[in-house]
Amino acid sequence: MLDLRLYMAQRLSAMVMIPLTLGHIAVMIYAIQDGLSAAEILGRTQGSVIWFVFYAVFVLAVSLHASIGLRVIVHETLGLKGLALEVFMWLTGLLLLGTGLRAVLAVTL
């Protein structure tokens, strides 16, 4: 159900997510401390290559990590396997990637 490649993809994406999660939380705390408005935040993120790369990588790592993790949970608790399990994992990953990137583009373009 989980081979070496999926295992490594999930572990490596977790390692990528650790600093990005901390950075994300730090930014959120910073943003609310000074009472930044949505317009002010968008003013800083729109057109920023750094914020685009930061959150695009974050979304990619989350999509990989969560879809593989849900694959394990769904297999072990609901018994989904074979082609249905592959389809579930890919659909979950693509849904997270699509909606995530859409959000990233919305605040950085």
Next chain:
Amino acid sequence: MQEMDVSVWRGDAGGGGLEQFKVPAQESQTILDVVAWIQQYADPTLSYRYACRVGMCGSCAMMVNGVPRWTCRTHVNKVLKDNAITIAPLRNLPVIKDLATDMDPFFDKWVAAGGVHHPGKSRDDAIEILDPATPARVETDTGIECINCSVCYAACDTVANNADFLGPAALQRAWTLYLDPKDADPSAILDAVSGRGGCHNCHSQGSCTLYCPNELNPMKAIAGLKRVTAAAFFKGGR
């Protein structure tokens, strides 16, 4: 003479349930003694498996009060609760009849995990001298006293929920064989444990290590396999 209330699972692959027996309590009595008493004095049709009676052969493991145990070395006074004991066939294995399970899936997975020696020398070669002090050999020593009793396999929740998972015993065997300098094809072992049912499915819950009657640590062996397969992944080719 004081009697105990013993519930024994009776049935076959089609299903079954618990049957109650009154068994006389004796000094230094083991769970296997209890099962043998029932078969000899109460119901001769009771099926169970045992061989050596001294904790070497790995034949007599059963679920005792819901926990997998080697019954020949489990004293009644250690597990008796409210003067009652429940004895059932090993978890995670198909039942043949009563307390006897079909252990084929367990042993098939030993082979599937690459647990067969890969020879690299002929009879004309000199015998390889092994240094017992090398780190690999010291690590190997901690995992080779497995008696194939399947207690770890029955204890494993990952096996229960993921039928393809090779299980703790087979993976521990693969780990000790991987560390063996006499094995000529360690990469075949890494391939065998890197598939869909391989070591990467382990959640490190540790039930194998908790219940192993020989106090081995299959969870550590599986962690070792994860480590070397991850290293092999970075080196490429996997």
